[in-house]
Amino acid sequence: TVSASPLWSIQTSKQVTRCRCQDCGSPVYATLGRSSYWAVPRTILFQDHENNNQKEGDKDYDPTHHMHYASRIIDVNDNLPKYV
Numbered sequence: 001t002v003s004a005s006p007l008w009s010i011q012t013s014k015q016v017t018r019c020r021c022q023d024c025g026s027p028v029y030a031t032l033g034r035s036s037y038w039a040v041p042r043t044i045l046f047q048d049h050e051n052n053n054q055k056e057g058d059k060d061y062d063p064t065h066h067m068h069y070a071s072r073i074i075d076v077n078d079n080l081p082k083y084v
Contacts, residue, residue, distance in 0.1 A: 007020045020036055029055045030039040042061055066072070069082035076082070 006022055007019045008022045011017045015033055016030055018030045020026060021028055027041050028044065029041075031037070032039055046053050047067070063080060065081045065083060066076055067083050069076075070084035
């Protein structure tokens, strides 16, 4: 069953609104600032959901840093810069 409104959103901070699928709860995108920037999960762009594999081109979008690390949920053990 597909909902009439496919997405629901929640403002998680003064500058961030997160949008999720109303049916399964998966993250779809977040708006940052005054909606001039969007953050999209990499899995939406490059995940082959039928076969649970990464698609070609994913490496072109590897992360280069971590933002808002002071308010992280989990520690990330890598060599990327972490900005608070």
